[in-house]
Amino acid sequence: MTDRNRLKLQWVLYTVVLTIVGIAIAANFDVPERQLERKVEHLHGVGSSQFRREVGSMLGPAVVSGNHVQAFSNGDEIFPPMLEAIRSAEKTINFETYVYWSGEVGQEFAEAFAERARAGVKVNVIVDWVGGLKMDADLVSLMEDAGVRVELYRPLKWYNISRLNNRTHRKLLVVDGKLGFTGGVGIADVWSGDAEDPEHWRDMHFSVRGPVVSQLQAAFNDNWIKSTGEILHGETYFPPQSGAGEMDAQMFISSPVGGGATMHLMYLMAIAAAEQSLDIQASYFVPDELALEAMLAAIERGVKVRVLVPGEHMDSNTVAIASKKLWGPLLEAGAEVYEYKPTMMHVKMMIVDNYMVSVGSTNFDERSFHLNDEASLNIYDRDFALAMTEVFERDMRDCEIYDHRKWSERPWTEKFMEAAIIPLRSQL
Numbered sequence: 093m094t095d096r097n098r099l100k101l102q103w104v105l106y107t108v109v110l111t112i113v114g115i116a117i118a119a120n121f122d123v124p125e126r127q128l129e130r131k132v133e134h135l136h137g138v139g140s141s142q143f144r145r146e147v148g149s150m151l152g153p154a155v156v157s158g159n160h161v162q163a164f165s166n167g168d169e170i171f172p173p174m175l176e177a178i179r180s181a182e183k184t185i186n187f188e189t190y191v192y193w194s195g196e197v198g199q200e201f202a203e204a205f206a207e208r209a210r211a212g213v214k215v216n217v218i219v220d221w222v223g224g225l226k227m228d229a230d231l232v233s234l235m236e237d238a239g240v241r242v243e244l245y246r247p248l249k250w251y252n253i254s255r256l257n258n259r260t261h262r263k264l265l266v267v268d269g270k271l272g273f274t275g276g277v278g279i280a281d282v283w284s285g286d287a288e289d290p291e292h293w294r295d296m297h298f299s300v301r302g303p304v305v306s307q308l309q310a311a312f313n314d315n316w317i318k319s320t321g322e323i324l325h326g327e328t329y330f331p332p333q334s335g336a337g338e339m340d341a342q343m344f345i346s347s348p349v350g351g352g353a354t355m356h357l358m359y360l361m362a363i364a365a366a367e368q369s370l371d372i373q374a375s376y377f378v379p380d381e382l383a384l385e386a387m388l389a390a391i392e393r394g395v396k397v398r399v400l401v402p403g404e405h406m407d408s409n410t411v412a413i414a415s416k417k418l419w420g421p422l423l424e425a426g427a428e429v430y431e432y433k434p435t436m437m438h439v440k441m442m443i444v445d446n447y448m449v450s451v452g453s454t455n456f457d458e459r460s461f462h463l464n465d466e467a468s469l470n471i472y473d474r475d476f477a478l479a480m481t482e483v484f485e486r487d488m489r490d491c492e493i494y495d496h497r498k499w500s501e502r503p504w505t506e507k508f509m510e511a512a513i514i515p516l517r518s519q520l
Contacts, residue, residue, distance in 0.1 A: 127309055131385045139472075147361055157335075165296055170295070170297040183268050185205065185216075187216070189264075190278060191278025192224045192227045206237075215235075221247040258464070261455075263277060266309045269327075276440045344468045346464075367448070368396065369445055372399045372441075377418075378457035398488075413466075413509050443477055443480055445477075446470055447474050448471070
């Protein structure tokens with residue numbers, strides 16, 4: 093083969109390789125085919141049996157009765173009951189998270205998992221590969237040496253580069269199939285403390301008992317199967333459930349694989365069903381056009397809309413810039429927007445008509461709606477909703493209201509950055 097032909101062959105090979113890599117990278121910007129294109133019309137309220145029937149039948153598991161959900165605020169309240177549940181496990185522990193970083197909190201959880209595994213408890217842990225990049229290998233070794241099965245979700249491999257952008261953002265802990273936890277908290281020291289300063293974040297997490305815990309277990313199984321090809325079943329994982337309270341609840345999951353728009357549709361249906369009030373506490377508030385349209389339609393029919401977002405301590409400047417760009421129409425229509433001042437606010441909660449509460453890992457943005465694997469718990473209970481409204485309004489006292497005048501007078505430099513970032517908002 094001549095040098096000229098060899099050079100041609102090299103260029104052909106380079107072109108093929110670059111084309112394959114380019115296609116794989118471009119695939120990460122795809123969203124699922126199943127997408128809603130027109131707004132959901134208001135036909136009934138979230139308190140109606142029709143709403144629950146439709147949400148359960150069309151989008152996910154049915155609403156089940158007999159549950160009890162308890163709310164915890166900030167690390168000082170959140171981590172002790174989680175660690176107590178782990179340390180008291182008798183048969184099984186399933187845990188899934190996006191963020192797992194090294195530090196005191198990470199060490200304490202790793203030691204708790206390892207101790208139970210040495211005691212004969214089956215401990216299964218899923219950590220997202222990207223979210224776990226700050227997790228030292230020593231922590232993984234500590235758990236695996238004790239018998240914990242640790243799976244990194246979608247680690248970088250040549251054969252899954254097209255899925256690199258699809259992460260698990262779920263936060264799930266299920267102990268003995270009877271006690272569950274979900275919410276916004278990751279395993280890192282920034283979640284410790286009591287949101288007392290910018291180094292300690294504001295967040296919420298929830299313990300769950302009752303029949304809906306089986307739905308949390310099924311949510312964990314979803315990504316365990318993807319990671320290992322194995323299903324976790326039997327009475328040790330799915331024991332008979334007895335009533336633990338009087339709350340009705342359901343656990344939603346979504347994933348780009350097999351219908352990623354499910355969570356998006358659930359949010360749109362809930363907003364469309366609002367009749368009196370809609371409170372959204374969102375650490376990352378970058379709604380798409382349909383979500384904005386749904387919120388504006390709610391305001392037009394008389395719904396009071398309040399949105400609570402992070403302020404100056406936001407951990408992502410690009411998200412903050414993209415978010416603020418979208419506030420104008422909402423503010424002009426009469427929505428109230430509040431910026432949380434003390435520290436990074438990482439809560440993900442939606443309260444509709446002081447009756448339905450949705451909590452979990454889902455952010456109010458396109459990434460959560462279309463790209464991430466997410467899990468959110470819907471609770472239908474007026475007393476619980478009123479209690480969460482009190483939490484929402486307590487956080488409002490640590491906020492600064494952001495009005496339409498401020499929005500219209502933001503500097504040209506901010507507007508310039510918005511124009512550059514908004515086209516990429518689905519990736520934020």
